[in-house]
Amino acid sequence: MTLRPMRWEGGALMMLDQRVLPGRTEWLRLTTWQEVHDAIRDMAVRGAPAIGVAAGYGMALAALAGQNLEEVHKGLAASRPTAVNLFWALDRISGLQTSDFDTLLAEAKAIEAEDLQANLDMARHGAPLIPQNAKILTVCNTGSLATAGHGTALGIIRTAHADGKNIFVYSCETRPRQQGLRLTAYELTVEKIPFKSIVDGAAASLMRAGEVDCVIAGADRIAANGDAANKIGTYSLAVLAKHHGIPFYIAAPTSTFDVTLADGDGIPIEERDASEILENEGGLVGPANCPVWNPGFDVTPGELISAIVTEKGLFRPPYDFKSDGLK
Ligand code: MRU
Numbered sequence: 363m364t365l366r367p368m369r370w371e372g373g374a375l376m377m378l379d380q381r382v383l384p385g386r387t388e389w390l391r392l393t394t395w396q397e398v399h400d401a402i403r404d405m406a407v408r409g410a411p412a413i414g415v416a417a418g419y420g421m422a423l424a425a426l427a428g429q430n431l432e433e434v435h436k437g438l439a440a441s442r443p444t445a446v447n448l449f450w451a452l453d454r455i456s457g458l459q460t461s462d463f464d465t466l467l468a469e470a471k472a473i474e475a476e477d478l479q480a481n482l483d484m485a486r487h488g489a490p491l492i493p494q495n496a497k498i499l500t501v502c503n504t505g506s507l508a509t510a511g512h513g514t515a516l517g518i519i520r521t522a523h524a525d526g527k528n529i530f531v532y533s534c535e536t537r538p539r540q541q542g543l544r545l546t547a548y549e550l551t552v553e554k555i556p557f558k559s560i561v562d563g564a565a566a567s568l569m570r571a572g573e574v575d576c577v578i579a580g581a582d583r584i585a586a587n588g589d590a591a592n593k594i595g596t597y598s599l600a601v602l603a604k605h606h607g608i609p610f611y612i613a614a615p616t617s618t619f620d621v622t623l624a625d626g627d628g629i630p631i632e633e634r635d636a637s638e639i640l641e642n643e644g645g646l647v648g649p650a651n652c653p654v655w656n657p658g659f660d661v662t663p664g665e666l667i668s669a670i671v672t673e674k675g676l677f678r679p680p681y682d683f684k685s686d687g688l689k
Contacts, residue, residue, distance in 0.1 A: 365506035365549060367412045368419070370471065373426070375419040379406045380507055384548040395424040395434050402441040402448070405539065409508020410582045410618055411477045414447030418470030421455040425463040431456065443630040444591055444659045445582040446620045477510035480615040480673035481517045488518035488578075488613055488671035494527050496575040499565060501534040502593035503545035504580035504613070514613040515578040516549060518671065523555045531557035532568060536593060538638040538656065562595050569606040577603045579662075581614040581670075588664025588681025589626025590614070594657050600666040609668040616672050621684045626661035634658050 368377045375392040381404070382388055390406060392398050398420030401407050407416045417438045424434040435452050442448060451473055455466055492498065498519055502508075505516035513520060522529055531550055536542035543559050550557040560568060568574055577599050581590040590596075590612045603610040623629060634656045640648040648654075670677045674688070 365552065366511055367407055367409075367507050367509075368416060370419060370467070375416070375423065377401055377407055377416070378507070380408060380545060381406055383507075383544055392419075393423065394427065395420040395429065395438060398423065399438055399441045402438070408541070409503060410445035410447040410580070411481075411509040411514070411615060412507070413442060413445050414451035414617060415470070415474045415477060415510050417441075417448050418451045418455055418473045419467075421452065422463060422467040422470045425461050425466045428461075431461050442632060444632045445618075447582075447617050450617045474510045477615060477617070478512060480617075481509055481512040481514060483673035484514060484613055484615065484671055485512060485517040485521035487673070487675050488611070489521045489525055489527075491576065491609070491611060491669065491671070491676075492518065492522040492527060492529060493575060495529070496522070496527065497530045497532065497573050499532045499534070499568065499574045499577045499599065500546065501542060501562075501579050501596055501599060502536045503541040503549070505546060505549040507545050507549065508580065513549075514580045514615065515611075516546060518578060518613055519555065520553060523553065529555070531555060532574065533557055533559050534562045534565060534595065534599070535559055536595065537562055541593070562598075565599055566602050569602055569608060574603075574606070574608055576608060577610045579610075579612055581612050581618050582659055583623075583629050584612070584614060584619045584670065584683070585623040585626050585629065585664075586621040586682065586684040587625045588667055588670060588677075588679060588683070589629070589661050590664070590667060590670070591626060591629045591631065591659045591661045594660050597660040597662045600662040604666055610662075610666060611669050611671060612662070612667050613671040616674060616688050619683055619688050621688065626663065629659075629661055631660070632658040
């Protein structure tokens with residue numbers, strides 16, 4: 363285990379600031395739930411499972427300060443709308459019906475430890491899907507940084523590599539926040555897994571050239587019928603994979619499932635600020651006041667997903683997670 367996005371230390375939540383990686387390694391010391399809220403909203407921490415873990419610690423910080431936990435629950439829930447792990451973790455903490463700090467801190471730590479274990483189990487179930495000499499396409503960052511450790515889709519890739527499979531990864535840049543270029547490329551470099559970064563628009567040509575044996579992505583929320591929300595652009599990859607006859611897999615822990623939703627139409631899709639598209643570090647790129655549409659996520663229909671890998675095993679279409687009693 364080389365990278366961890368956060369740790370509890372000395373009565374505070376130490377959080378690796380993912381906004382400045384890989385150029386700078388800076389740790390934020392968060393001591394209030396509002397700081398945790400802002401870190402989630404501004405994406406200092408991101409990735410569905412990591413957001414859930416952070417929210418758990420945010421509740422513990424509020425308990426330490428003797429704050430109204432019902433209000434804090436609502437406040438943290440307003441940080442980002444799509445990843446259901448956030449709401450799952452908050453419900454789990456609130457479900458304890460106590461404001462005792464030690465109890466809440468222990469639960470937050472349990473959420474973190476269970477996510478790490480889930481990722482290791484998921485990787486065991488998913489690694490056999492990766493053939494020897496596979497060229498794998500992935501999107502966004504689903505690795506150690508997006509979770510309590512190891513990762514979901516990237517965790518499977520990491521385990522396949524550790525198992526001695528001669529794999530090669532193509533990592534989509536992932537516009538506009540470039541989690542693929544900044545974070546996945548960073549993790550693959552640290553892990554010494556051979557890879558190339560591509561711009562998102564290169565995926566079709568890559569598949570047509572026979573350079574992709576499978577696609578693996580993570581998820582932020584999976585409905586009862588297998589429809590899966592993930593980083594914007596994932597749906598395009600699934601359609602492309604179908605066209606080229608390439609298997610398309612989703613990897614996610616059961617904390618990412620929302621079986622209260624019959625299908626993906628009910629998944630709230632975050633719309634983010636225009637500046638993410640219009641600006642780069644050099645300043646404004648588009649015309650001033652350029653209108654943009656900037657959804658953070660899209661929904662891949664379950665029928666396009668060859669298998670969903672969880673810590674409990676593999677599921678194949680047609681998906682019916684409500685009857686499976688997954689949660
Ligand atoms: O906007 P982000 O960076 O939080 O989006 C992250 C993703 O879309 C991931 O693929 C998803 O959360 C799964 S992370 C294991």
